[in-house]
Amino acid sequence: MDWFFNFPDMSRSDLREFKKTVDFAFTDFSRAYGQGIEEFFEPLLMFLVWFEKLFINTPWPIIIFSILLLAWIGSRSMLIVVGTFLSFMLIGYFGMWEDTMSTLAIILVATFLCIAIGIPLGIAMARSNKVQAGIVPVLDVMQTIPSFVYLIPVVMLLGIGKVPGLIAVCIYAIPPIVRLTNLGIRLVDKDVLEAADSFGANYWQKLFGVQMPLALPTIFAGVNQTIMMALAMVVIASMIGVKGLGLPVLRAISNQYLALGLMNGLAIVILAIIFDRVTQKFGMRMQKYRNEGKD
Amino acid sequence: MSSKDILIRVNQLYKIFGIGDKSALDLVKNGMGKDELLEKSNCVLGLNNINLNIKRGKIQVVMGLSGSGKSTLIRHLNRLIEPTSGEIIFNDTNILNLTQKELIQFRQNNMSMVFQKFALFPHKTVLQNVGYGLAIQNISKDKWSEKAQKWIKRVGLDGYETYYPGQLSGGMQQRVGLARALATDAEILLMDEAFSALDPLIRSEMQNILLDLQSELRKTIIFITHDLDEALKIGDRIAILRDGSMVQDSDPQEIIMNPADEYVSDFIKDINRARVIQARSIMTPTKTKSSGATVKEDMVLEDILQIMSDAPSKPVTIENTKGKITGKIEMVNLIEGMKRPKSLGTNITG
Numbered sequence: 001m002d003w004f005f006n007f008p009d010m011s012r013s014d015l016r017e018f019k020k021t022v023d024f025a026f027t028d029f030s031r032a033y034g035q036g037i038e039e040f041f042e043p044l045l046m047f048l049v050w051f052e053k054l055f056i057n058t059p060w061p062i063i064i065f066s067i068l069l070l071a072w073i074g075s076r077s078m079l080i081v082v083g084t085f086l087s088f089m090l091i092g093y094f095g096m097w098e099d100t101m102s103t104l105a106i107i108l109v110a111t112f113l114c115i116a117i118g119i120p121l122g123i124a125m126a127r128s129n130k131v132q133a134g135i136v137p138v139l140d141v142m143q144t145i146p147s148f149v150y151l152i153p154v155v156m157l158l159g160i161g162k163v164p165g166l167i168a169v170c171i172y173a174i175p176p177i178v179r180l181t182n183l184g185i186r187l188v189d190k191d192v193l194e195a196a197d198s199f200g201a202n203y204w205q206k207l208f209g210v211q212m213p214l215a216l217p218t219i220f221a222g223v224n225q226t227i228m229m230a231l232a233m234v235v236i237a238s239m240i241g242v243k244g245l246g247l248p249v250l251r252a253i254s255n256q257y258l259a260l261g262l263m264n265g266l267a268i269v270i271l272a273i274i275f276d277r278v279t280q281k282f283g284m285r286m287q288k289y290r291n292e293g294k295d
Numbered sequence: 296m297s298s299k300d301i302l303i304r305v306n307q308l309y310k311i312f313g314i315g316d317k318s319a320l321d322l323v324k325n326g327m328g329k330d331e332l333l334e335k336s337n338c339v340l341g342l343n344n345i346n347l348n349i350k351r352g353k354i355q356v357v358m359g360l361s362g363s364g365k366s367t368l369i370r371h372l373n374r375l376i377e378p379t380s381g382e383i384i385f386n387d388t389n390i391l392n393l394t395q396k397e398l399i400q401f402r403q404n405n406m407s408m409v410f411q412k413f414a415l416f417p418h419k420t421v422l423q424n425v426g427y428g429l430a431i432q433n434i435s436k437d438k439w440s441e442k443a444q445k446w447i448k449r450v451g452l453d454g455y456e457t458y459y460p461g462q463l464s465g466g467m468q469q470r471v472g473l474a475r476a477l478a479t480d481a482e483i484l485l486m487d488e489a490f491s492a493l494d495p496l497i498r499s500e501m502q503n504i505l506l507d508l509q510s511e512l513r514k515t516i517i518f519i520t521h522d523l524d525e526a527l528k529i530g531d532r533i534a535i536l537r538d539g540s541m542v543q544d545s546d547p548q549e550i551i552m553n554p555a556d557e558y559v560s561d562f563i564k565d566i567n568r569a570r571v572i573q574a575r576s577i578m579t580p581t582k583t584k585s586s587g588a589t590v591k592e593d594m595v596l597e598d599i600l601q602i603m604s605d606a607p608s609k610p611v612t613i614e615n616t617k618g619k620i621t622g623k624i625e626m627v628n629l630i631e632g633m634k635r636p637k638s639l640g641t642n643i644t645g
Contacts, residue, residue: 195414198373199428199479200402209431213418 030157041163048109048162052243055101063101064088071274075281080274087270096245096267103234103244103271106162110169110230115223118174122181122219123207132182139175147172147236155240165242169233176225184218185211220283224276231272245271302483302515303349303372308381310367310539313338316379329538341367343539345381352513356530356547358520358562364539365519369485372517373406374398385483403432407476411488413468415460421447421471422456428479439478446474450504466497470504477508484516491520502529523562527551527571535559548576568633569597577632578613578622585610585623592621596632599624 010018055063064085071084091100125132151168158164188211196206212219238246245264252261311319311332319338329340342364349355359365370376372383374390383390385405393401407428415424423430426443430436447456450470460468469489476484486505490498506529509516520526526533527547534544535558543555551572554560575592587609588602593616603611603626610625 189414191410191412191414192416194375195408195410195416196427197375198402198406198408198485199431199475200399200404201431202399205431210416 026153026156034157038158038163041158044166045161045163048106048166051109052102052105055105056098060092060097071278074278076285077277077281080277080281083277084274087274091267091270094263094267096248096264099243099245099248099264100267100271102242103231103246103268106166106169106237106242106244107227107230107234107271107275110166110173111223111227113166113170114174114177114226114230117170118177118222118226119181119219122178122222123185125178125182126185126211135178139178142171143175147233151236151240160241162242165237165240168240169230169237169242172233173226173230176229177219177222180222180225181215181219184215184222187218188214217283217287220279220286224279224283227275227279228272231268231275234268300350301348302351302385303347304382304384305345305347305349305368305371306382306384308342308345308368308371308383309379310341310364310371310376311338311379312341320379340539341376342371342378345536345539345541347534347541347544349515349517350532351515353531354509354516354518354529356518356520356526356533357536358523358526358533359536360521362538363536365521365536366487367539368536369408369487369517369519372483372485373402373408403428403479405481406483406485407479407481408485408487409469409472409476409489411491413460413465413472413492415468415471415475417460419459420456421452421458421460421463424460424471425474425478427475428481443474443478446478447471449477449508450474465493466501469493469501473501473504473508477512482515484514486516486518488519488521490525491522498525505529523566524571527566535562547571548573552576564635567597568635569600570595572596572632574599574613574624575615575621577628578624579628580622582620584620585612587611589614589620591616596629600629603629 009015067088068081068085071081075081088100091097121135125135147168150171151164154164154167158167185207192210192214193206196210201209234242234244235246235249238244238250245268248264249261249268251257252264309320309323311323313319313336315336316338319332319336319340322332322336323340323343327335329343332338332340345368347355357365357368367376371378372390374393378391381391390398390401416427419427422440422443425447426439429439429442444456447453450473452467452470452474455463455467460471463471469492472489476486490501493501502525505516509529518526518529530547532545533547533550535542535550535555537558543550543559550559551563551566551568554563573593573595574590577596578592587606589612590599590602592613599611603609603624607626610623612620613622613624615621
């Protein structure tokens with residue numbers, strides 16, 4: 001009856017062998033290909049470094065002015081612009097300017113990457129049920145697997161630094177944009193698509209002339225979510241060598257610096273709120289035609 | 296009727312929805328009905344051996360209740376739905392044999408469609424909607440907007456070019472739909488219950504716009520409706536579908552005077568016969584002039600009654616559009632014509 005009370009598991013030595021095999025296999029793999037993969041990402045690293053330097057080295061008034069301008073273009077709301085101005089002044093005054101710029105740089109690059117990869121993936125999913133059935137489980141895994149688990153192979157392959165950090169952020173942040181692009185396109189009114197068909201529109205004309213514009217508000221909700229999730233990964237990414245607001249938070253945890261942790265944590269929150277409000281307002285403006293239209 | 300008059304020929308068209316439609320086709324060809332087929336093979340019979348000749352420059356109405364297959368039939372003409380078997384001949388080519396590329400060409404140049412729920416592009420302005428069929432043919436913006444402008448004016452929406460569909464009323468939206476279909480100059484116009492979603496007054500107005508346009512454009516129009524009054528008002532010919540089969544296809548007058556079966560009789564039961572039956576349907580053919588007034592052969596009974604009430608004993612003379620005498624009508628003919636055919640039963644209460 002032993003098997004009834006204790007789970008009949010594999011023997012300890014077998015298990016050790018199994019783990020060892022997997023570990024060695026991956027170590028061999030990273031030894032063989034790590035160099036190549038790193039070289040593949042070299043241009044990305046260069047760009048990341050250049051982009052971060054650009055943010056840090058540009059005089060702060062110019063940066064603030066550009067951010068306010070973008071906030072205005074996106075939201076057309078004076079309230080949001082004033083709020084953004086005060087927030088950035090506060091961040092700078094408390095000495096977090098440089099870290100904030102680093103974080104901003106990596107978030108922007110990560111978001112851009114997620115959009116560039118995510119939207120075409122979403123389109124492919126919307127086009128074919130088989131592709132959708134193949135990608136959905138992958139997205140599920142990406143969203144639910146603890147971030148630390150996929151940090152291990154990433155670090156084994158690429159070591160510690162900006163690029164592995166960026167990849168970790170992207171893995172975490174890309175699912176919403178893929179899902180919502182797919183959903184948005186699939187939700188486009190069938191009657192309207194039939195009309196486009198009846199006038200002899202081809203696949204691309206339907207995609208770019210009808211489906212994408214009508215799906216845009218949904219896709220934009222995906223962009224918004226992707227940015228939010230990228231920001232949420234800042235602290236974890238700092239564990240593998242990404243500079244920015246996450247690093248002081250990490251330091252604060254290990255040394256129990258309450259004020260430092262709180263300040264940097266709140267700076268991340270402020271960034272998140274600004275991004276969220278601006279992109280949401282922008283998304284709402286894009287579907288104005290649904291209510292009153294004419295402008 | 297010479298074969299040159301016929302623009303589209305639908306020959307032995309079958310459509311069966313569901314998996315295993317090819318084997319189900321054999322069952323249907325051996326005479327299995329809709330209900331039995333659904334039970335036996337889980338397939339839905341959409342169209343059952345449809346044969347239809349559509350004349351050039353005429354309005355062919357296709358009528359039937361919901362689920363009778365009329366929307367399915369019209370979608371076969373531009374292949375929004377693929378048939379299970381059969382052929383559709385347009386200008387000596389079988390539309391069903393067109394490649395994807397040819398089909399796109401065909402849809403762009405030869406056929407356009409107006410939809411029951413309008414199906415306008417909500418993110419495009421009225422001008423962009425109307426110009427859509429041209430814009431996707433890579434015609435320059437100047438050209439298509441000029442043409443679109445012309446059609447917007449023609450349907451009476453001048454000044455609404457920059458509006459979005461969501462800002463317009465239902466009737467105005469369908470005018471946009473009509474203008475969009477006309478803008479491509481396609482020879483054939485498919486109208487899928489185009490006016491069914493509109494309220495009665497607007498619907499009547501749209502019917503008049505259509506007839507007005509048709510008298511000038513002479514397009515070949517396939518018009519789907521479930522409303523007999525509408526069918527009688529605009530149809531040059533009416534085909535009636537039931538459960539995917541063609542029950543009757545004839546002149547509108549013929550449908551009222553000689554309904555093919557109970558189903559058709561049911562359809563025409565409630566119409567005001569005095570207002571739709573024309574003189575030519577009930578007249579006694581003769582070449583000689585009668586003692587009463589002279590009227591045209593397409594005058595409806597109601598109007599003839601008005602004329603005859605002054606001198607009930609004098610038969611009226613009927614002449615055709617060229618002014619030649621073709622027959623006469625007496626008061627008895629009038630009464631006979633207004634009562635329902637025997638097969639319909641008397642159906643009088645109180």
